Amino acid sequence: DSGVTQTPKHLITATGQRVTLRCSPRSGDLSVYWYQQSLDQGLQFLIQYYNGEERAKGNILERFSAQQFPDLHSELNLSSLELGDSALYFCASSTTSGQHTAKNIQYFGAGTRLSVL
């Protein structure tokens, strides 16, 4: 068990809908990362938050947004869903951000499998 908790495990929804994925990082971790894993794109970085603030953006669509709350949990919001958004969404956490970030291990949750029908 990595200590990173993601809910729900599975999500089935229809095109055009909006969903929220939730992540609780490991105790003490201030950085949260979101990744998308799909068959065609592989594992891609979406966005990073550190202590409530956005730190970096990757290949995140404008229809997607995220936030990190004062208790450090994070939510990834996906709206106007399309069939192509079906994927496994992972959250990862690590202890720090900034110039020491690169040395730190990212611990991954079990993921949320999103199916858009």
Place this chain on the structure above:
Amino acid sequence: AQSVAQPEDQVNVAEGNPLTVKCTYSVSGNPYLFWYVQYPNRGLQFLLKYITGDNLVKGSYGFEAEFNKSQTSFHLKKPSALVSDSALYFCAVRLTGMNYGGSQGNLIFGKGTKLSVKP
């Protein structure tokens, strides 16, 4: 652009034989390199990392990896494979330094290599 390549989609090994899962990278500057493993319906589990120092890095479950700067490779190895090692393996690189538009924290992953160990 920074990238990681895992040239083999699948590696098949007999139990007890040595295994190698290949990874090459292309980044500016000195990379931090990682291997993760993903079992079915599970998240990614950290195996090992190279930051600096000894080119041979030892990690979890008997795995090790060799960093080769001249060949820009970071191959994952294990002397004796187990059936339970069958899983999807990902190599990843992390950008270092502060000149990547703030994205120095995220991992760039390879496509993954499926390891199948047969009894």
